[in-house]
Amino acid sequence: MNNGHNVIQNVLFVCLGNICRSPMAEGILKNKIDNLGLNDRYVVDSAGIGNWHSGEQPDPRMRATALEKGIELNSLARQVTSKDFKKFDLLIAMDRSNYSELLIMANDEEERSRVTLMRKFDPIASDDLNVPDPYFGGDEGFEDVYFMLERSCKNLLEYLQNVENT
Ligand code: 4NP
Numbered sequence: 001m002n003n004g005h006n007v008i009q010n011v012l013f014v015c016l017g018n019i020c021r022s023p024m025a026e027g028i029l030k031n032k033i034d035n036l037g038l039n040d041r042y043v044v045d046s047a048g049i050g051n052w053h054s055g056e057q058p059d060p061r062m063r064a065t066a067l068e069k070g071i072e073l074n075s076l077a078r079q080v081t082s083k084d085f086k087k088f089d090l091l092i093a094m095d096r097s098n099y100s101e102l103l104i105m106a107n108d109e110e111e112r113s114r115v116t117l118m119r120k121f122d123p124i125a126s127d128d129l130n131v132p133d134p135y136f137g138g139d140e141g142f143e144d145v146y147f148m149l150e151r152s153c154k155n156l157l158e159y160l161q162n163v164e165n166t
Pocket residue numbers: 015016017018019020021022052133134135
């Protein structure tokens with residue numbers, strides 16, 4: 001979207017509960033944008049397919065993993081809405097299930113074209129392109145998710161910067 005000066009790109013990360021994967025992705029991307037001093041160029045947010053955790057902080061295990069990497073997660077969970085398809089240029093799903101749900105919610109082909117999968121940006125992604133849900137697993141799952149999202153966000157930001165320059 002064009003604000004008359006710079007192009008502002010709006011990015012929404014989406015997972016199932018909005019307390020583990022998508023808040024971590026949001027935290028990582030915002031941290032990279034901060035470090036480059038590009039805060040006025042991007043709006044980054046996250047949301048969940050479900051509403052079970054609406055209003056909650058991210059899962060304590062995800063927050064602890066993030067803090068170990070120097071990233072503070074301060075989002076509050078919310079559910080995706082149809083308005084998100086109007087506001088966000090890219091809606092990035094954490095796994096294929098989230099991806100399918102977003103495609104069902106989208107109103108038309110143009111909105112569907114804004115939906116993508118996070119691990120399309122991961123240079124060493126598994127074939128299924130899923131960021132596995134760590135919620136019901138052990139602590140190592142959170143660390144694995146962090147590294148996948150870190151790699152993906154690095155590429156994603158390069159992609160966003162290239163789009164801007166074309
Ligand atoms: P997330 O993880 O989608 O990465 O936030 C989950 C958190 C909670 C639930 C599922 C996944 N849940 O079923 O409550």
